[in-house]
Amino acid sequence: MTDTMANSLKQAKTLRDPTIDPVTVRQSRPGQDEGDRRERSRRHRPSRVVFTILLVVSLLLLFPVYWIFVTALKSPNQLASGGTLLWPAPAHFENFIHAVTDIAFLVYAANSVFLSTVSGLLTTLSSALVGYGFARLRGPGKNVLFGVLIAMMMMPGIITLIPTYLLFARVGLVGTYWPWVLWGAAAAPYLIFLYRQFFAGLPKELEEAAVLDGCSQARIFWQIFLPLSKPVLVTAFVMSFAGVWGDFISPMLLLDNSNTTLAVALTNGYVNEKGFPLNNLIAAGAILYVIPLVLIFVFIQRRYVQGLSATGIK
Amino acid sequence: MSAASSSVHPASRPRFYQTTRWRQGRDFYLFVSPWVVGTILLTIFPLAYAFGVSLTNWDGISPGFRWVGFDNYAKVLSNPETWASLGRTGMLALVVVPITVVGSLVLAVLLNNKVRFRAGWRTLIYLPAVVPPVAATLTWKLLFERDSGAVNAILGLFGRDAVNWMTGQQVFIVLIVVMLWGIGGGVIINLAALQDVPQELLEAAELDGAGHWRRFVSVTVPTISPVLLFQFVTTTIGVLQTFVPALLLSPGSGAAAITSVPESNRLFMIDVYAEYFAFSRYGYASAMLWLFFVVILLITGIFFKVSGRTVFYAVDPSAGGRND
Known part of the structure; x- marks a missing residue:
């Protein structure tokens, strides 16, 4: 039963002309023009919240990547003094050669x-x-x-x-x-x-x-x-x-x-x-x-x- | 004429090894033989061997050993450390598995929105999952380093004292963080699954007045439930076997590392490994290994038993390819 349903759905998908169906257009094409996006964000308004969550999660996940570069560019003395989150100055690129x-x-x-x-x-x-x-x-x-x-x-x-x-x-x-x-x-x-x-x-x-x-x-x-x-x-x-x-x-x-x-x-x-x-x-x-x-x-x-x-x- | 009639006569049927059926069967077994032979030699035989060793008092070095029956199993079960390390391993799974499965689903749902830079977010979130466990553990070890690490530097900004993260209960937190860093792998799989949820079903539900949450719970989740189950099972098995991060978070290096793992990170596989290669108690270690194997089999079995009622398959998973 589910099989036939899936088939008919697939058929409906191919038969439908996307140019005359605004719902499908909006649902299926990323990167719409400005007006469409504005209309959508007025209706659902998820983008800003989603954007913020993704930003925070990405920063959390990528901070270790930043830190391993920071650590890789420090001299032993800079490592020992610790305490700072900033990019090391001077940066010791020769560590990569070592x-x-x-x-x-x-x-x-x-x-x-x-x-x-x-x-x-x-x-x-x-x-x-x-x-x-x-x-x-x-x-x-x-x-x-x-x-x-x-x-x-x-x-x-x-x-x-x-x-x-x-x-x-x-x-x-x-x-x-x-x-x-x-x-x-x-x-x-x-x-x-x-x-x-x-x-x-x-x-x-x-x-x-x-x-x-x-x-x-x-x-x-x-x-x-x-x-x-x-x-x-x-x-x-x-x-x-x-x-x-x-x-x-x-x-x-x-x-x-x-x-x-x-x-x-x-x-x-x-x-x-x-x-x-x-x-x-x-x-x-x-x-x-x-x-x-x-x-x-x-x-x-x-x-x-x-x-x-x-x-x-x- | 006579030749043709004799060929249909039962007496002159082609011999069995000339039939199509035989040829097909032969071809099938030729094609699958690498895996069949490989599984017998590299999975089944080693497990059987370990079972044999578990019935002895072998130390792995001396040529002689004694059969001791199930003594090792009795010893393992009566050793409080067994239950302690099982408890720690179970605790790790209880924390890591739900966060990974639910978290990666939530992130995938967010990414499935039409948010700006979608491909970019996806790549960024997936990136840590590409990092192998060795490098991931070394990275977090540097972050949690007492004097030069970023975590203590951030705590310092809030006027907090530096924490010694590599000892006591703290190191268990570090281990959890290392495990959670790879959440992006599940996100990618969930995202692919979400994109296969029929839009038409979602639209139909919306027309019927279902809100966001209702559509998610009643359409999306049932449709992708096989993916979720698969992830749940594989993540659980993976976390239960955690070894490399726990080993590398120890202060020692090389062969000394295994015995210097802090107590709160002495997971079951760490104990097994130490019994084999630090204490040379091969019989006892093999019994631990087998008990753990049975535990994992049971957990997997229970998952699938329970899921039989709750997981929705659009296509019968037991239906095979065109030949079945």
Whole structure:
């Protein structure tokens, strides 16, 4: 019943001519002309209140960002004197150079890039394969497996990580990058679900001709479906890349000082001769560590949100 | 003619491995095999292994161990620290989960208005959610720093004495703040859900005389309830497992960090980790791990049981793709 209702609503939406329906115009187009906005604000008058709330919330959420820059630009003496909220004068931009040179920053960064890229690419591809299987193929036990997949999305990560580490230690994989290859090849439930929703929504005609021609499923997947799934591929890669880049526990458990990632190096690298943490360099290092993620997300935000909403979890 | 008639004769049916059904099943399992094999090797087997270890007195180092049955479980359950750390973890969830879920819904509703610079607000609110837990914790640690932190500087403006935020009960507040900073992730998901609420339904309700609040409660919330439930469950599971922020808010660094976590931040996973890697009590730690696993499973199960009556699905979630 709800299905038919949704369908008829969709039809009504496409049939209606928006130019002759002022309500729809007002509801559906952001950034209206001045008169329209004034009329609306007279009717509901929410804008100013909403604007103020958003301003306060944003300031609260962004103040830490301001502060980490302030801290990163202070000298040890300026840090010690404390007590002020103002931008430091003079600002010590050379702290960023120290953050990169005082520890093997570039080596750790390269480790992070390498691990995140390899694991991200593997996860993106393996999840696509599995998602395709669940969306377009039939097999005994499929529904049960799909239930298991959903349950795995709720699987508590750190609870399985510790015993996995114990096992990796027994087979000599601790200190190597192989665990990330294995995790990458094993696909990620959430991304499988994302692909599955996407592939299930594509029309049946896509592979029918290919199946009649005796094309193998591998070729249908590789040549027809994978090229169509570019938006999901991008989302999946960014999500898995960011996941590995931000992960702290796995490299802390599995890697050592010589081959660990930036996430771990940040927390124990910046200390003075007496072993006390150098807060200004920690701040500068943390900024450099986060910037790539922020840039990626700002640039692909729209696509990322589309990918998220494509999952149908919502 | 005779060839054609013999091909429909039951005796010469194609063998099972030649049928379409078999081929389809084979293809299905080939495609899903990375995940099936991966789950068995990297999730199920490790959990089973931990269960095995939980029945021993193994210390993780020496080659020998003794089977002790369920002794470790009895010890865990009779240890007051177990209940204390469960209590702290539950308290964290009780504070963080409702604020995150309700707060991100409210922010999404505000952003769904036609407010100026909407895309800009969205990006700003989402930004902290992009920051990984390590960097988020380090950032807040600098804000709450006793002598050079901003929080004490602000308190100073009001003539208040500097607070030592990294000890006592205060550090639990810092932990809560770190957890709440990522609220923007939920905002983005809720916003996407809100934009899928059929305008026509809202307009129909408005014509029927429903006010803002009534439309929100009777149309919007039921429509997006699956998203809210999903968020509620995943946030709860995530908060219960909190580990990195609590670890990094300790004064120590490196291997010493785990044993220097202030008491009010000794969450359950902190205790588990310490039992494994600081005290080398693998058997006992594995029993803790398994008990916690069961607790999380139960909580998740209860959520879904309760939600069966209250969550509205526009599309039957158990209906599959085109092949089902």
